[in-house]
Amino acid sequence: MRLEGIAAQVFSMAAALVLAPLLAGWVGQCRAWLQNRRAPPLLQPFRTLHKLFHKEAVMAHEASPLYRAAPYVVFACMLLAGMIVPTLSTDLPLAPAADAIALVGLFALARLFISLAAMDVGTAFGTMGARREMLIGFLAEPALLMVLFTASLLSSSTSLARIVESVSRQELAILPSLAFAGVAFTMVSLAENARIPVDNPATHLELTMIHEALVLEYSGRHLALLEWAAALKLFAYSCTGIALFFPWGVAHARDHVALALALPVLVAKLAAGGVFLALIETTLAKMRIFRVPEFLATAFLLGVLALLVHMLLGA
Amino acid sequence: MIGTAAIDGVVAVVTAWLLLGMAGAVRPRHFGFVARVLFPASAGASLVLAGLAIGAIPAPPQVSILPLGLPGLPFHLRLDALSAFFLAVLALASAGISIFGAGYFRTGEGTAPGMICLQYHMFLAAMALVLLADDAYVFMVSWELMALASFFLVTTNHRVPEIQRAGYLYLLIAHVGAIAILLAFGVLQAGTGDYTFQNMRAQRLPPFAASAAFLLALFGFGAKAGLLPLHAWLPEAHPAAPSPVSALMSGVMLKTAIYGMLRVTFDLVAAPLWWWGVVALALGLATALFGVVFAAAQVDMKRLLAYSSIENIGLLVMGMGLAIVFHAYHMDSLAALALTAMLLHALNHALFKSLLFLGTGAVLHATQERNLGKLGGLLRYMPWVGWTMLAGVIASAGLPPSNGFVSEWLLLQSFLFTGGLPNPYLGMLVPLFAAGVALVAALAGYVMVKFFGVIFLGRPREERLAQAHDAGRLERLGLLWLTAGCVLIGIFPVPVLDLIDPIPATLVGHGLAQGGRIGDWLVLAPVSAERASYSPIVFVIATLALMGLAFVLVRRLFHGRVRRAAPWDCGFPLQTARMQDTAEGFGQPIRQIFEPFFRMQRELPTAFDTAPRYRVTVEDPLWHWLYLPIARVTDRVSRFIGLLQRGRISTYLFYSFVTLVALLFLTQA
Numbered sequence: 011m012r013l014e015g016i017a018a019q020v021f022s023m024a025a026a027l028v029l030a031p032l033l034a035g036w037v038g039q040c041r042a043w044l045q046n047r048r049a050p051p052l053l054q055p056f057r058t059l060h061k062l063f064h065k066e067a068v069m070a071h072e073a074s075p076l077y078r079a080a081p082y083v084v085f086a087c088m089l090l091a092g093m094i095v096p097t098l099s100t101d102l103p104l105a106p107a108a109d110a111i112a113l114v115g116l117f118a119l120a121r122l123f124i125s126l127a128a129m130d131v132g133t134a135f136g137t138m139g140a141r142r143e144m145l146i147g148f149l150a151e152p153a154l155l156m157v158l159f160t161a162s163l164l165s166s167s168t169s170l171a172r173i174v175e176s177v178s179r180q181e182l183a184i185l186p187s188l189a190f191a192g193v194a195f196t197m198v199s200l201a202e203n204a205r206i207p208v209d210n211p212a213t214h215l216e217l218t219m220i221h222e223a224l225v226l227e228y229s230g231r232h233l234a235l236l237e238w239a240a241a242l243k244l245f246a247y248s249c250t251g252i253a254l255f256f257p258w259g260v261a262h263a264r265d266h267v268a269l270a271l272a273l274p275v276l277v278a279k280l281a282a283g284g285v286f287l288a289l290i291e292t293t294l295a296k297m298r299i300f301r302v303p304e305f306l307a308t309a310f311l312l313g314v315l316a317l318l319v320h321m322l323l324g325a
Numbered sequence: 326m327i328g329t330a331a332i333d334g335v336v337a338v339v340t341a342w343l344l345l346g347m348a349g350a351v352r353p354r355h356f357g358f359v360a361r362v363l364f365p366a367s368a369g370a371s372l373v374l375a376g377l378a379i380g381a382i383p384a385p386p387q388v389s390i391l392p393l394g395l396p397g398l399p400f401h402l403r404l405d406a407l408s409a410f411f412l413a414v415l416a417l418a419s420a421g422i423s424i425f426g427a428g429y430f431r432t433g434e435g436t437a438p439g440m441i442c443l444q445y446h447m448f449l450a451a452m453a454l455v456l457l458a459d460d461a462y463v464f465m466v467s468w469e470l471m472a473l474a475s476f477f478l479v480t481t482n483h484r485v486p487e488i489q490r491a492g493y494l495y496l497l498i499a500h501v502g503a504i505a506i507l508l509a510f511g512v513l514q515a516g517t518g519d520y521t522f523q524n525m526r527a528q529r530l531p532p533f534a535a536s537a538a539f540l541l542a543l544f545g546f547g548a549k550a551g552l553l554p555l556h557a558w559l560p561e562a563h564p565a566a567p568s569p570v571s572a573l574m575s576g577v578m579l580k581t582a583i584y585g586m587l588r589v590t591f592d593l594v595a596a597p598l599w600w601w602g603v604v605a606l607a608l609g610l611a612t613a614l615f616g617v618v619f620a621a622a623q624v625d626m627k628r629l630l631a632y633s634s635i636e637n638i639g640l641l642v643m644g645m646g647l648a649i650v651f652h653a654y655h656m657d658s659l660a661a662l663a664l665t666a667m668l669l670h671a672l673n674h675a676l677f678k679s680l681l682f683l684g685t686g687a688v689l690h691a692t693q694e695r696n697l698g699k700l701g702g703l704l705r706y707m708p709w710v711g712w713t714m715l716a717g718v719i720a721s722a723g724l725p726p727s728n729g730f731v732s733e734w735l736l737l738q739s740f741l742f743t744g745g746l747p748n749p750y751l752g753m754l755v756p757l758f759a760a761g762v763a764l765v766a767a768l769a770g771y772v773m774v775k776f777f778g779v780i781f782l783g784r785p786r787e788e789r790l791a792q793a794h795d796a797g798r799l800e801r802l803g804l805l806w807l808t809a810g811c812v813l814i815g816i817f818p819v820p821v822l823d824l825i826d827p828i829p830a831t832l833v834g835h836g837l838a839q840g841g842r843i844g845d846w847l848v849l850a851p852v853s854a855e856r857a858s859y860s861p862i863v864f865v866i867a868t869l870a871l872m873g874l875a876f877v878l879v880r881r882l883f884h885g886r887v888r889r890a891a892p893w894d895c896g897f898p899l900q901t902a903r904m905q906d907t908a909e910g911f912g913q914p915i916r917q918i919f920e921p922f923f924r925m926q927r928e929l930p931t932a933f934d935t936a937p938r939y940r941v942t943v944e945d946p947l948w949h950w951l952y953l954p955i956a957r958v959t960d961r962v963s964r965f966i967g968l969l970q971r972g973r974i975s976t977y978l979f980y981s982f983v984t985l986v987a988l989l990f991l992t993q994a
Contacts, residue, residue, distance in 0.1 A: 063883045070892035072784060074704050076715075086871035093867075106848055107863035108725075111734050115725040118770055122724060125774050129905075132702065132783030133894035137906035140778060145914045148771045152763035159741060159759065166742065168857040216895055227893055230886075231879050303918050314760050321753040 015103040018269070019093065022102065025273065026092030030245035031055035031238065033280050040288030055241060059234050067230030070131045080127030081228065081235040087120035088242035095249040098272040099261040100171040109168040110158040113250070114151060117202070120239070121147045128224040135216065139223025142299065146208065146220065149306035150198045156313025157198065160191040161254045163320050170253060178257040186323060190316035192255050196290075197309035199247045201302070204240070206291040208302055211240075218296065248283050252276070331377050332387040332404040335412065335457065338374040342367060342450040349442025356431075359438045364427035365799070367446060368420050374453070375416035381409035383827050388459065394466075401521050403459035406827040407592065410668060411456045411584045417810060418576045418675040419449055425683045425803025426569040428796070429690070435482040441567070448474035448573065455581050461510035461520040468506065472499040475578060478570040479562045491561035498558045502548025506585070509541035513593050525593045535594050539601050542589040543608070550582035550638045553612040554947050559635055560619075564627035564695070568686020571627060575634040576679035580671050583641050590649060591664075591832040599653035599748070605646030606754075610761040613639025617768040618922050621775065621915040622943045624908040625695050626685050629776055630678065633721065636765060637674045641667050643758060644736055648833065650755070654747055657835035659739060662851055664829045665822060665837055666735035672821070673728040673814060677720035680807035681776075684714040687800055688780060691793040697779045697908035704781040706793040711781045713804040720811045722773040723766045726861045726868075728814035731849070733766055738857050768915075775911040784902040816861045818849050909941060916943065924949060 035055045042049035051057075069077070094108050094116075108116065125140040125147075162168040164187070165176035201208040204221035213219050219226075225236050253260065259275035261268035297305060345367050349359050381387070386405035393400045404412075426445070430438050451474055454467035476499070480492035514520050515528040530538065544555070551559040563571045590597050616635030623629035644667025651660035685695075687710045694700055704711035720727035740759035746752040785791055796804065814821050823838065830836035837851055850858040879885075894900055916923060924944040930937030969980075 063879065066884070066886040066888055068888045068890050068893075071889050072702070072705075072892070073889075074782070076704065076782070082872045082875050083868075085875050086868045089871050089875075090864075090867055104863065104867060106850075106854065106858040107860040107867065109857050109859060111737055111857075112725055112730075112859050112864065115723075115730055115734075118722070118767070119719075119724045122719065122722060122770060122774060126778055126782060129774075129778035129782040130704075131892045132902060132905050133892050133900060134897075134904040134906075135894055137778070137783065137911070140774065141906055141911050141914065144771045144774050148764075148767040151767035151770070152760060155737075155763040156760055159756065162741060163756075167855055168738065168741065169855070172855060214895075226895065231883060235875065235879070300917070303914070310760075310764075314757065317756045317760070318753060321756060 015101055018099045018101060019103050022098050023089065023093050025098060025276075026089060026242060026245055029277070029280065030092065030241040031059065033245055033248065033284055034241040036281060036284040037244075037287050037291075040285050041291055044288055044292040055237075059238055062229075062234035062237065063231050065230040067228075067232050069229075070227060072131055073227075074130055076123075077127050077130040077227075078232070080123045080130075081232040081239070083123045084120045085235040085239040085242070087116050087123075088239040088246060091116050091246040092242050092249065094170065095246055096171050096174045096253055096257075096260055097249045097276055099269055100174050101262070102171065105169065105171040110162060110170055110173070111155070111168055113170065114155055114158065117154075117243070118147065118151055120243075124224055124236070128227075131227050133227065135219075135223045135226050139220055139226065142220045143224055146201050146302060146306065149303055149310060150201045153194055153198045153306060153310040153313045154202070156310065156317055157191045157195045157254070160187050160313070160316040160320055163317070164188070170250075174253045174257040174260050175262060177254070178260065187316045187320035188255060190312050190319055192251075194309045194312035194316060195251055195254065197305065197312070199251065200290065201306055201309075203244045203247055205287065207294040207297045208305065210296055218299070220299075245280075248280055249276075251283070252279050329387050329389050331381040331384060331409075332389045332402060332457070334377045335374060335381075335404060335453065336389065336391070336402065338370050338377070339450045339453045339457075341370045342446045342453070345370070346443040346446030346450070349439040349446070351439070353437040353439025353443075356438050359442045360427050360430055363442050364423050364430075367449070368423035368427070371416045371420035371423055371449075375413055375420060378409045378412035378416055379824065382406050382413065382824055384409075394462065398462055400463045401459035401523075402457045402463070403522070404457060406831050407584065407587060408456045410825060410828055411580060411671075412453060414580055414672050414675045415449070415452055415456065415577050417672075418679045418807070419573065421676075421803045421806035421810075422569045422572050422576070422679055422683065423803075424806065425572075425686070425800050428799030428803070429569055429683075429686055430567070431690075435480075435484060436477075441478070441481060444474050444477045445570065445573075448478060448570075448578075452577060452581055456584060459522045461507075461514070461522070461525075464510075465503065465507060468503060471578065471581070472496065472503065475566075475570070475574055479566045479574075481567050481570070482565070485565075487561075488565040491558070491565040495558040495562040498548050498555055502545045502555065505541045505545030505548070507545075509538045509545060509589060512538040512541065513589070522588075522593060526595065530594065532598060535596070536598060536601070538594060539590060539597070540604075542586060543601075543605065546582040546585040546589075547608070547642075549585075550579050550642070551612070551635045552608055552638060552642060553615055553635075554951055556612065556616075556635050557945065557948060557952055560628050560631040560945075563631035563634065563682075564625060568627075568682050568689060571630075571686075572679040572682035575631065575682055576675040579634060579638055580675055583638070583645070583671055586642070586645060587832070590645070591652070597649045597653050599650050599751070602646040602649030602651075602653060603751070603754070605642050605649060606758050607646075609639045609642030609644075609646055610758055610765075611639070612636070612642065613765045614761065615639075615922065617765050617772060618915060618919045619943075619945070620772045621768065622912045622923065624697050624912075626688070626697055626700070626776065626780060627682070627695055629697070629772065630681055630685065633769070633772060634674075634678055636769065637670070637678070640733075640736065640762065640765065641671055641674070643762065644670065644739070647739055647755070647758075650746070650751065652833045656745060657833045658837070658852075659742070659745075660833040661829035661835045661837050662735065663739040664833060665825055665851070666732055666739050668825050668828060669728075669735060669814075669818070669821065670732035673720065673732050673811070676807050676810040676814070677717045677727075677729060680717035680804060680811065681714060681721060683800070683804055683807070684710050684717065687796040687804075688793075691795070692790055694787070694790075697776075699787050700780045700785075700790065701783045701787075701902060701905065702781070702785040702790060703793055706791065707781075707795045709795050709801050710804065713808040714781065715777060716808045716811050718773045718777045720815065722770040724770065726815050726865045728811050728818070731815060731818040731859075731861065733762075734859055735851060737762060738851065742852070742856070771915070775908065779906070779908050779911060783905045786902045786905070786907075816865055818861060822849070822851070916941070922946070
């Protein structure tokens with residue numbers, strides 16, 4: 011393991027930690043502008059985190075150690091996810107530790123812990139949130155796997171770094187299988203990141219909330235970690251999307267010029283992605299919870315279709 | 326002649342088990358002797374067996390002939406890599422189960438403890454003999470012994486009518502399966518009259534006969550494994566048995582059926598056809614999906630686990646099917662990958678399912694309750710059981726860094742890179758099965774959150790749960806043993822895969838290690854590092870380091886103050902344990918999405934009910950479409966045959982006379 015690699019890894023961790031709340035803030039700003047509201051400042055998520063970290067954590071009498079550990083587990087999982095996805099460089103020491111399937115496993119592990127923690131206190135909303143989160147999870151997870159499988163088959167490797175390298179080496183062309191996979195991935199990302207039309211991150215309306223119901227009992231530093239983890243999740247998903255579909259500009263091994271350019275390129279891509287997300291969220295209405303399985307089943311079928319198209323056309 | 330030390334050792338362990346069982350029968354009511362002496366001794370024997378079996382996997386096959394049985398029909402035994410691996414599975418799981426059993430079995434549960442001890446050890450010995458058998462005769466005798474011993478164990482509480490019914494159904498399906506296995510052996514010996522496996526290996530069967538043998542074996546062993554549509558006994562029998570027995574049946578006995586399938590397909594027939602693999606893949610996927618969907622709808626914790634076992638058997642059969650497809654097309658490195666994935670999953674399932682069943686046993690003893698709707702919040706009262714079960718739950722959900730994830734990862738890898746298949750339709754079909762596996766794996770996570778969340782988290786749904794006591798010392802030891810297995814295999818999979826490697830090398834002629842190394846202790850890379858790699862140890866260390874870093878930094882930079890208060894719950898003033906999701910509530914989305922899978926009966930309250938009642942029962946549709954019609958037809962046929970029975974001696978003499986005349990006529994003509 012070279013020093014350079016470790017430096018790249020630490021740098022990508024720092025980038026994830028800083029860029030994730032910024033991305034969340036940017037999406038919030040874009041949404042506000044699109045809805046003719048005055049936007050909060052870009053750094054608003056950091057201010058919220060700062061405020062929450064300073065507050066004391068209030069916990070239910072019944073809360074078990076699982077409840078206290080869960081925010082740390084979820085945060086570590088999401089940060090690790092942000093570090094595994096090749097955001098800036100494909101030359102990451104941690105990349106061989108986890109491939110695309112392990113990345114999905116990492117998201118699933120975080121989901122398991124947050125759902126169990128939500129059930130821990132034994133409130134009506136907590137268990138409801140856990141049930142809905144797992145419902146979304148079991149439909150979104152195979153869809154995400156299908157998308158990643160399509161990309162893996164294209165580059166005959168499940169390693170994310172290899173996928174980025176092989177996709178970015180191809181000339182710019184819209185592959186039919188990747189087109190299907192892209193739509194499926196967008197749908198999954200919306201569901202997994204608690205976005206409209208599946209969930210509304212700004213809601214506290216009892217009957218519609220999913221993510222907010224999960225973290226309802228949390229406060230203080232635990233809530234701060236969970237909010238940060240949610241931002242990291244959005245960041246990791248965005249970066250996965252970029253890595254799979256727009257990998258141009260990610261630095262390959264030992265390419266110092268590209269590494270210096272990678273950060274501005276990434277920021278530009280994330281900014282564009284944020285605008286896209288805000289547009290989707292503003293133009294769509296939230297679905298009823300019973301429509302969500304259909305939405306995600308569509309994503310799953312699109313993912314399977316992408317796989318089949320790849321098998322049929324070889325592209 | 327190669328040395329026979331290992332196989333003699335295994336036979337000695339089997340003998341020791343039988344002796345321990347008989348010692349229990351000598352003093353059946355002496356509880357202390359049975360629980361404190363015999364069961365721990367049995368666990369010791371398991372450990373010895375584990376050592377012998379693990380040592381025997383890379384060794385060349387050893388044969389032994391015991392002068393038992395009928396004259397001219399001695400017991401042929403053989404210990405090769407495949408049987409040694411499954412013996413290791415049996416030994417590793419039973420070591421934990423026996424030591425748990427030492428603390429678990431009580432007096433006053435139907436059968437006397439000494440008799441349970443006898444049946445339990447007969448069961449263990451029979452399973453070991455099934456794995457050692459080298460002729461159809463020993464195999465069938467031990468197979469039947471296994472079925473009978475487990476039947477008596479299932480009906481331990483034989484005064485309960487449902488348990489009698491479950492036992493009967495189990496025995497019935499076990500025998501239907503046994504007949505099919507016997508027929509399969511009949512086909513395999515190809516008219517030579519020699520029923521040793523050695524002879525069967527030497528036969529080159531025509532494709533039709535080979536296919537008949539495979540299908541009969543799939544049916545016969547499928548009946549034991551709980552393959553669709555012969556699964557009906559499993560969710561009845563597993564919950565009926567005492568928990569250590571459920572653990573043994575689910576964790577190990579189902580694997581003997583998988584062993585039988587592998588033995589017939591890859592060893593005795595040796596040249597499988599590609600469409601066998603497709604049959605196995607389709608049946609496996611149907612079984613896995615069915616199992617996991619039904620598991621999500623269950624409200625009885627042991628039935629939930631039984632359905633989850635059906636799901637895992639489905640995954641194993643899928644792995645076998647994939648290996649058959651690859652082997653038939655001579656893509657042996659991929660066949661080796663699929664086979665390795667499946668064998669590792671068999672071991673993993675033995676460990677985590679035993680762990681979960683033992684945990685339910687501890688919960689059952691502490692609360693006398695199997696209904697998920699009456700449990701809850703037990704993590705506070707039973708921390709040992711709860712935390713070890715959490716490890717089992719993570720493994721069962723197939724999440725990193727557990728052992729369940731490693732085998733699922735390998736299975737998905739083997740499904741992914743099928744590009745070289747010469748049959749293009751098959752090449753398209755196989756990734757679709759991968760989609761099915763992904764769906765099943767994700768649903769397993771749902772099931773496990775329901776299972777753990779409803780039992781251990783939240784508030785106790787009944788007052789008396791607050792008096793629940795944690796597992797005893799021996800029970801804890803058993804739970805910890807299995808937990809350690811789950812965690813260690815999850816973190817260090819490569820040594821285990823190295824150990825498994827001789828099996829694909831002998832069965833499909835290619836080991837994973839032949840195409841390079843499976844990986845070093847750090848990184849698992851079964852095909853090549855370019856293609857796919859996973860490093861659980863780095864994964865664990867990175868996650869733990871990030872967690873620790875976050876913890877320390879948050880404490881340092883800010884503070885660690887905590888205030889305890891009543892739960893917030895959006896400010897609702899009245900909060901009771903009854904307001905949490907029940908098991909039915911948690912299963913509701915699954916029941917809605919997969920409605921065609923179920924036969925549901927719902928009783929919904931109306932707005933005007935003074936005492937509103939909500940009830941939903943979920944039934945297996947196959948029961949109505951398949952089993953009841955067959956039962957009706959059997960009933961009618963037997964009534965028709967019953968017309969012959971008049972109960973008068975003269976009538977029977979007349980029958981004999983007619984038969985005699987008919988036979989004389991035939992021999993003359």
